[in-house]
Amino acid sequence: MTTPPDTFPAPPPRSEIDPLAVPGVEAPAIGEELLSVDGLVKHFPIRKGLLQRQTGAVQAVDGLTFNVTRGETLSLVGESGCGKTTTGRLLTRLLEPTAGKIVFEGRDISHLGEAKMRPLRRDVQMIFQDPYGSLNPRHTVGKIVGAPYRLQNVKTEHGVKRAVQELLELVGLSPEHYNRYPHEFSGGQRQRIGIARTLALRPKLIVADEPVSALDVSIQAQVVNLLEDLQKEFDLTYVMIAHDLSVVRHVSDRVAVMYLGKIVEIADRVSLYETPMHPYTVALLSAVPVPDTKRKGNVKRIRLEGDVPSPINPPPACRFHTRCWKAQEICKTVEPPLLQLAPGHQAACHFPENQAGATSTTPAATNQAGN
Template sequence: MKDGEELLSVDGLVKHFPIRKGLLQRQVGAVQAVDGLTFSVRQGETLSLVGESGCGKTTTGRLLTRLETPTAGKIVFEGRDISHLSEGRMRPMRRDVQMIFQDPYGSLNPRHTVGKIVGAPFKLQNVKTEHGVKKAVQELLELVGLSPEHYNRYPHEFSGGQRQRIGIARTLALRPKLIVADEPVSALDVSIQAQVVNLLEDLQDEFDLTYVMIAHDLSVVRHVSDRVAVMYLGKIVELADRVSLYERPMHPYTVALLSAVPVPDTKRKAKRERIRLQGDVPSPINPPPACRFHTRCWKAQEICKTQEPPLVELAPGHQTACHFPENVETPAAKVAD
């Protein structure tokens, strides 16, 4: 597959977690974690999913790697629908789709050595290496900036940044085509974050990797992304390339998120208006009708409470789901009409 070709596509992806009560465990509701996502990821690019905690980013990542089974919708990887493949049929696909987890310590078995952890994919997938598993693992450790001598050490002997590098080495073992990185640097010190982000970029260039990056730190996202999808309560409210999104955000929620990003330039900081959203994020068990952001939006009008805005393209490659978007001449409501 060549760079720029569609590697992964998602259409109408839904994941509801049932809420059960009583002796008979009857379903009395559902957590609407992901509710109708549609997007695609091209070979060699980095698509970032951003938003507040609880917006469904991590659940989306787990769906893409099929650690969770979708309630509805389609996930197509390299032209093949993997939405509801059985565990047995998914096993060969897991060579091509891997995940980097948020907690660099919780994702590593404390009873296993680094050699056993990083070498596990070879054993699970029954992959033979040219010079043996130990040699392959040591090469992977060198690739991510660790020493081959770390082969026999245990996770508790490493710092947070080193543990994340071990997790990255394990992810790279089978040379996957798509990596879903769930907040890979959020648990690390700021000085270490840059090192890990640069490592991920170098590995992407070297192995032609495709990333779906899940993050809440918009400054990190700006550094690594080709395109950015902004999520709110299980839905994508804005999807655009990095430059367009940061320079001309259209959805009020995106504008509010970007206004909270620290600016080192004091003159620019003085000119910029800080937007503070009122109230908390509504419960995904009972989200607001129509536009889910209308309960916190300063531009909300009656139509926002009765009609859900579709995700439409208001500029080349820039999609927004809002009746009254920012930085655009024609309101989305008129475009939809």
């Protein structure tokens, strides 16, 4: 059951709570650029010894460049440790970037102090991966979901309690849950509470970090459908971080594939799934389960050899060359730039797959029909 839009608690005028708002400047229209990232870097220093001198750094994110348009869903995918979650925390400024630029609605927020970032928190929110760890077990649902109103000093027409109850009803919970504690709910219900808290101030951008990975399969579809319904109803923009490529295909407008801190391919959903160009993307998609038993025998699994290199000392040039079946000498010495190889389709590879005029080669693969 959803609440009609006119009953949703309306936030106060932006000029009242945002000192960075520019008078006379309207919000961007649908399709315009909402977020822009240029050369984003995050290195975590490694310190040792009594004097805690830096001896190295974990290169979690190393030079990301992309943009997000208003109303779309951009998904970040890749193996564990590739830097997806770190990227999400950088976009929401929960982490300070080492270098690079984050521009939100035309304003550089890369290194804003806490005081200047606080009014922008209402526009950029995050849904956390763990529905158990993201909620304070000592607080009631009413206090958890109502926290954004208190922290931002936002007044609602009928009071915070009424606004929170409407939010709970909006995400499929009962208003009577207001006085209950998180331990009284299932995992799916807890994630709905987290979504309600995220929606409290009507944000423009939501970074969803693995929002369904900790949930039962039977509940995942409900949460995904809820997020899609909320996006349509309130014109939300999502940056979705996910492992499940089947979920990504269902919810995304564009997909960015990350490997060891870098984006190796970015394209619209249809183009990336039907004609992947980077060998790493080809290998990832070959691992997606095929529900159709008739097609399953024709799908070949590409098994990458070796482990993912350490982000403390990543391989030079192309970081994927140590596991790539197409790697040649140039891959070890020259880093491939992220170039547009087809309309709206970018890839960072010297020898891309599925490109017009290119010869597509795949390694000896194992037919899944025999597995």
